[in-house]
Amino acid sequence: MxxxxxxxxxxxxxxxxxxxxxxxxxxxxxxxxxxxxxxxxxxxxxxxxxxxxxxxxxxxxxxxxxxxxxxxxxxxxxxxxxxxxxxxxxxxxxxxxxxxxxxxxxxxxxxxxxxxxxIPVGLATAVDALYSPKPHGFAFTPPWEEGGRGKYKDRSIVVLGGASAVGQFGKLSNELAPSFFIQVARLSGFSPIITTASLHNTTLLTSLGATHVVDRHLPLSSLAQEVAKVTSTPTNLVFDAVATSETQQAGYDLLVSGGQIAVALPPTIQTKLEDDKQVLKMWGSFYPPEKREFGTRMYSQLTRMFAEAELVPLPVEVLPDGLNGIVAGLERLKNNLISGKKLIAHPWDTA
Ligand SMILES: NC(=O)c1ccc[n+]([C@@H]2O[C@H](COP(=O)([O-])OP(=O)(O)OC[C@H]3O[C@@H](n4cnc5c(N)ncnc54)[C@H](OP(=O)(O)O)[C@@H]3O)[C@@H](O)[C@H]2O)c1
Known part of the structure; x- marks a missing residue:
C-alpha cells in the first residue's frame, strides 16, 4: 500500500x-x-x-x-x-x-x-450564513440562482469582522480570506455593507464590496452610533464573523425588532422573547448529507465565478517547511497575529 x-x-x-x-x-x-x-x-x-x-x-x-x-x-x-x-x-x-x-x-x-x-471554508461559511435555509442562514436567494444577482439592493447589512476569512467571503470557505461574506453580499446587491475591521484593511475591504469600514478598535458601545452615521435605515441584518460573546451581544443589540443575526460560533447571546429577533448559527461545510445538494449547486458555479473574477481568493502567506510550518502558524492564529490574509502550507515542502 x-x-x-x-x-x-x-x-x-x-x-x-x-x-x-x-x-x-x-x-x-x-x-x-x-x-x-x-x-x-x-x-x-x-x-x-x-x-x-x-x-x-x-x-x-x-x-x-x-x-x-x-x-x-x-x-x-x-x-x-x-x-x-x-x-x-x-x-x-x-x-x-x-x-x-x-x-x-x-x-x-x-x-x-x-x-x-x-477559498473553501470562508466561502462556505459566508454562503451558509446568507443563503442556507434556517436555522443556519438567512435563506436569501443565492446570486447564482435565477433572480438572485443584485436582488437585495435596498437592504443594508452590518458585518462584524469583515477582514476575517469568513467575513471577506461573506467566506465561500476558509482558505478564503479576506472576506468572502462581503464579496457574496455585494453580488446579492446589499447596500450599504458596513463592516468593522482594523482601518489598515479599509482599501482591501472596500475593493471587495464593503461600502463603509468602522474601526473595530472603537468600543462596541459606540457601534449603533457609528452605523447611524452611515445610514438612517434601521439594522435588521447582522453577520458576526468574530463571534466573541461581546461582538455577538453588540450585534444582537444593534438589531431592530424582527431583525436577524448569524454568528460564526455557538451563540452566547442573552436573548429576550419580547425582542422578536432571530439568532442563526452557520456551519461552513456542505459535506453533511442534508446540505450536499445546496453545496453541489454552489460548487457548480465556482469555477466560472472565480475565472470571471466575480469572486477573488484571499491574500495568502505561505508557511515555511510544509506541514511542519502549520504548528507555528496555528500559534499565530490563536494569538490574533494574522490580519486580512490566509495562512497556507505546501505539504510537499515538508522536510
Ligand atoms: N461556523 C463555521 O462553520 C465557521 C467556519 C470558519 C470559521 N469559523 C469561526 O469564525 C471565526 C473567524 O474565523 P476566520 O477563519 O475568518 O478567522 P481569521 O481570518 O483568522 O480572523 C482574523 C481576523 O479577525 C478580525 N477580528 C478579530 N477580532 C475582531 C473584532 N473584535 N472585531 C472585528 N474584527 C476582528 C481581524 O481583523 P483586523 O485584521 O481588521 O483587525 C483579523 O483579520 C473563528 O472563531 C472561527 O473558529 C466558524
Whole structure:
C-alpha cells in the first residue's frame, strides 16, 4: 500500500506530529487529489485545545480546505479527470482532511482552479450564513440562482469582522480570506455593507464590496452610533464573523425588532422573547448529507465565478517547511497575529 506524510493529533488534546499513513482509494463518487496547498483555520487549534464532538477517532488528521491535482477518479465521476487542478473543503475524517499529501474529495464539491486553498471554508461559511435555509442562514436567494444577482439592493447589512476569512467571503470557505461574506453580499446587491475591521484593511475591504469600514478598535458601545452615521435605515441584518460573546451581544443589540443575526460560533447571546429577533448559527461545510445538494449547486458555479473574477481568493502567506510550518502558524492564529490574509502550507515542502 503506498504511503504519504501527514500531520496529525495522536490523541485528544495531544501535540501535532508528522506521521506516515496510507494513501486512500476514492469511492465511486470521489476523487483522489495530490494536495499542493492546504489552508489553516482557527478550528485546527480549537480542536487541539478544546476538543470537538465530531472528531471521534484518534490519531486525527485535521485541515479543512485545500487545492491540488486530481490523481485518480471514482467510477461514477464525470466532473473531473486526472490532471484537473481543483480546490475544495475538507471534512472531519482522516480520508477527507487536508493536513496531508493526498486527500479524498467528493467530486461534486471540488471546483476547478489551482492555488486556491484559501477559498473553501470562508466561502462556505459566508454562503451558509446568507443563503442556507434556517436555522443556519438567512435563506436569501443565492446570486447564482435565477433572480438572485443584485436582488437585495435596498437592504443594508452590518458585518462584524469583515477582514476575517469568513467575513471577506461573506467566506465561500476558509482558505478564503479576506472576506468572502462581503464579496457574496455585494453580488446579492446589499447596500450599504458596513463592516468593522482594523482601518489598515479599509482599501482591501472596500475593493471587495464593503461600502463603509468602522474601526473595530472603537468600543462596541459606540457601534449603533457609528452605523447611524452611515445610514438612517434601521439594522435588521447582522453577520458576526468574530463571534466573541461581546461582538455577538453588540450585534444582537444593534438589531431592530424582527431583525436577524448569524454568528460564526455557538451563540452566547442573552436573548429576550419580547425582542422578536432571530439568532442563526452557520456551519461552513456542505459535506453533511442534508446540505450536499445546496453545496453541489454552489460548487457548480465556482469555477466560472472565480475565472470571471466575480469572486477573488484571499491574500495568502505561505508557511515555511510544509506541514511542519502549520504548528507555528496555528500559534499565530490563536494569538490574533494574522490580519486580512490566509495562512497556507505546501505539504510537499515538508522536510
Ligand atoms: N461556523 C463555521 O462553520 C465557521 C467556519 C470558519 C470559521 N469559523 C469561526 O469564525 C471565526 C473567524 O474565523 P476566520 O477563519 O475568518 O478567522 P481569521 O481570518 O483568522 O480572523 C482574523 C481576523 O479577525 C478580525 N477580528 C478579530 N477580532 C475582531 C473584532 N473584535 N472585531 C472585528 N474584527 C476582528 C481581524 O481583523 P483586523 O485584521 O481588521 O483587525 C483579523 O483579520 C473563528 O472563531 C472561527 O473558529 C466558524
Amino acid at each position: 503506498p504511503t504519504q506524510t501527514a500531520l496529525w493529533l495522536p490523541k485528544e488534546f495531544g501535540q501535532y506530529e508528522l506521521a506516515t499513513r496510507d494513501i486512500g482509494k476514492p469511492g465511486p463518487d470521489e476523487v483522489l487529489v495530490k494536495l499542493m496547498a492546504t489552508a489553516v483555520n482557527p478550528l485546527d487549534w480549537k480542536i487541539q485545545e478544546i476538543g470537538y464532538f465530531m472528531i471521534k477517532d484518534y490519531p486525527a488528521v485535521l485541515g479543512f480546505e485545500g487545492a491540488g491535482i486530481v490523481e485518480d477518479v471514482g467510477e461514477n465521476v464525470i466532473e473531473h479527470v486526472k490532471g484537473d487542478e481543483v480546490f475544495f473543503s475538507g471534512f472531519m475524517t482522516n480520508r477527507h482532511s487536508t493536513f496531508q499529501q493526498y486527500v479524498i474529495v467528493l467530486a461534486v464539491h471540488a471546483a476547478k482552479a489551482y492555488q486556491a486553498a484559501s
